[in-house]
Amino acid sequence: MNENPFEILKQEFPEIAASLGELVEAQKSFKGIDNKTKQLLNLAIQTANRNPTGVQLHASMAKMEGASREEVLGAVVLNLHHSGLASVMECLPKAIKGFESHTEEP
Template structure:
């Protein structure tokens, strides 16, 4: 779901959005920090840089350090090569923003 679609879902159907988000959290065995760090890795691998700032913010809110965010972005480097490095500046900028 792109950012615009997610924003519309939150605005127009907040109850559905909340239930959906809670379902995803409860369905995962990962804590919220780890889940957001993993999600950063996936976003980086798929070149979805526009979604990275939100998940950096969420990871940071749940205790992730700058080094953990950087590591999450770069974890795919051996498998994917430099493709993930394009997300690095986006993630660092988002982390340092607050």
């Protein structure tokens, strides 16, 4: 079975996935924040939401946008005083895994 949650959503609920995809594309086109910063913000949000899968995905995407390892891990650890130790400890390994899974230089 496919372990990518968005792929499962696309298979089970194609119309909803398509609408969500349109929303994501609209957010990507927002010009007020550069793409690297958007991905670092997404990392912080996913950490606060205790979503390790999202952290891993956005860590890889942040690296593709030019983020350094220090920036990626910093976006996770920044949550320590906001969302607590459990969120950071749950997500930090996935941030490392996501960053290291993307081997190409931006």
